[in-house]
Amino acid sequence: MDGETDYIIVGAGSAGCVLAERLTKSGKHRVTVLEAGGSDQRFFVQMPLGYGKLFYNPAVNWLYKAEPDPGLAGQVDHIPRGKVLGGSSSINAMVWIRGHRQDYEDWKAAGNPGWGWDEVLAAYKAIEDNEAGADAFRGKGGPLFISQNRRGLHWLVEDYIAACGEAGLPYNADFNGETQEGAGTYQMTIKGRRRNSTARAFLRPAMRRRNLTVLTGAQVTRVVIEDGRATGVEYLKDGRRQTLRARAEVILSGGAINSPQLLQLSGIGPGALLQQMGLTVLRDNANVGAHMNDHHGLNYTWRMKVPTYNNILRPAWGKALMGLWYLALGGGPLAKSINHGGGFFRTRPELDRPNMQLYMQAFSTLIPKAGERPLLTPDPFPGLSLGLSNCRPTSRGHVRIASPDPLAAPRIVANAYSTPEDVEEMLLAVKFLRKIVAQPSFARWVDEELRPGPQVQSDADLIEDFRQRSGTVYHPSCTCRMGPEARTSVIDARLRVHGVAGLRVADASSFPNLIAGNTNAPAIMVGWKAAEIILADAR
Structure with a gap:
């Protein structure tokens, strides 16, 4: 033309x-x-x-x-x-x-x-x-249209939000409202059953x-x-x-x-x-x-004592059932993003605004599948991931x-994590993830930490882990x-x-x-x- x-x-x-x-x-x-x-x-x-x-x-x-x-x-x-x-x-x-x-x-x-x-x-x-x-x-x-994303969430979202409260991060009903800080559910660009x-x-x-x-x-x-x-x-x-x-x-x-x-x-x-x-x-x-x-981040992953979306999305019969639910009624996990819960927190109380973002996924994908992000083929065990990313990195x-x-x-x-400030705040942030999971509302459902695993404890090991496992969160x-x-x-x-x-x-x-x-x-x-x-x- x-x-x-x-x-x-x-x-x-x-x-x-x-x-x-x-x-x-x-x-x-x-x-x-x-x-x-x-x-x-x-x-x-x-x-x-x-x-x-x-x-x-x-x-x-x-x-x-x-x-x-x-x-x-x-x-x-x-x-x-x-x-x-x-x-x-x-x-x-x-x-x-x-x-x-x-x-x-x-x-x-x-x-x-x-x-x-x-x-x-x-x-x-x-x-x-x-x-x-x-x-x-x-x-x-x-x-x-912006969906409130309040219906049809995995029941573990409520316990995640409760555990955040026990860790000192209160419930926030709207991250786009008066304040951003807190834990809750994300609004989504989803209308009906479609993106x-x-x-x-x-x-x-x-x-x-x-x-x-x-x-x-x-x-x-x-x-x-x-x-x-x-x-x-x-x-x-x-x-x-x-x-x-x-x-x-x-x-x-x-x-x-x-x-x-x-x-x-x-x-x-x-x-x-x-x-x-x-x-x-x-x-x-x-x-x-x-x-x-750009924002960089990673997931910590746990094996759970109770079923997560892995249990229903991994087997062929579960895929078929969820597909029918989605096609016939427009519901189920296929009609949503995997990030059901989330939040924003400060790694240091003196900061004037949150510097870290949380993502809660009743779901895990530790076992890679070549050439695919296996959201529709999760791990063959009940897994759950909590992710985080930095909000205002100083690296360029x-x-x-x-x-x-x-x-x-x-x-x-x-140039991810190329400044001492970015490394220090991520170190404090991953420690807070473990603090959330240690709270009574959440700890009762956890079997074991799979990534990075309980053997990773020292600051040096935690830093080495997030350098090895981090990546862009696409911003x-x-x-x-x-x-x-x-x-x-x-x-x-x-x-x-x-x-x-x-x-x-x-x-x-x-x-x-x-x-x-x-x-x-x-x-x-x-x-x-x-x-x-x-x-x-x-x-």
């Missing part, structure tokens, strides 16, 4: 789908979305627990790998990213967390007016159709409009920049290189890996790297692909092109971060790329710093606010 459009959106992901819906709503603007992946109309995309089947599926997943990481004992970490309509909102664990209010005040304090808590709260409330109804913190009637991705909630309704064009299987290879202005993109579709011109703007919504990669391929990035790759340097900006911030990584070939994967360097961010100057950032508070007209970035790469919690909700919020900003500027 060589031709012209008003707005080009690169990537139909968490932010891109929202942008497409909002920019076409008035009917005044012609919008074209270019998505490298294909349709989201797949059974395991739509079935909530099916995301285990998508973890290593190249049909819907970029399947990136990080460089060997000294902080992870030299391991190569797997970094799944959505390559499908809905992007990572079509393959994620569906947990809806906005982040701590102070995180957004930090965004504003970093020189980004319009991104403080009051402004983003208004956007979140407009986005949401929360099952719990509207209040000072929640929205009702928006395009994205509620941004493709389902935003893009598919918008695709009925004549002024929206969505091209799948279209991988953008370069932003065309003429006389300091983005005028269009080049892309590959069906083996043919094509050009699409933008009368108004080009908006990158490829996510924290693909957006900096595309900027670098287009001549915007670290000058020495681009020259080394034989690319013309249009804007020398070392911040493109830098400052990558980067994303850099490894080749001028736009189809080659970039180099991703995570890379900040690689095209927002800020007032090109000296320290890539885009300004209106998401415009410094030094290039007609080009914006709106996705998780835009975050000035990483928020506490799952990053899908903030990425959707960025898409929502980006559309407001773009429409205001167009007026």
